[in-house]
Amino acid sequence: MRLYSSHFAVALPGAPAPERQPEMVRDGFSGWGLIFGWLVFLRPGSWLVAMLAGTVSLLIGLAGARIPGTWALLPGLHLAIALFAADWRRWELGLAGLAAGPIVAAPDPDAALLRLLDLRPDLLVPARPAADGMGVPGALGAA
Secondary structure, eight states: EEEEHHHEOOTTTTTTOOOOOOOEEEEEOHHHHHHHHGGGGGTOOHHHHHHHHHHHHHHHHHHHSSSTGGGHHHHHHHHHHHHHHHHHHHHHHHHHTEEEEEEEEESSSSHHHHHHHHHHHGGGOOOOOSSSSSSSTTTOOOO
């Protein structure tokens, strides 16, 4: 079992309900972050953190061309990304306006989301109905 922190959009008083599903962030060490470095942030869509870590990686590479020994900092950056990837992802979700929710134990992110929605059914965002009622907007109306 792994631990996942949940993050969800908060409805402001008098505003319509948010249309964003809760996001689950796996806690713990990121082996992919150790191998691929800042590229690991591109998969979940953490663009801000990816740009910041990529910039630091680029600066280390540029400094390595002029100052001997600075290439030794690159494995340290990858280790920091592996250790703190979940924390940086949670930070970016907080910047996006998502509130931190309960921590859920589950074997994978989908099971964690199901457990979260079982605990808090009010977080479920209803799907929009399609125009023709069959899942394809405007399929019957097009001629």
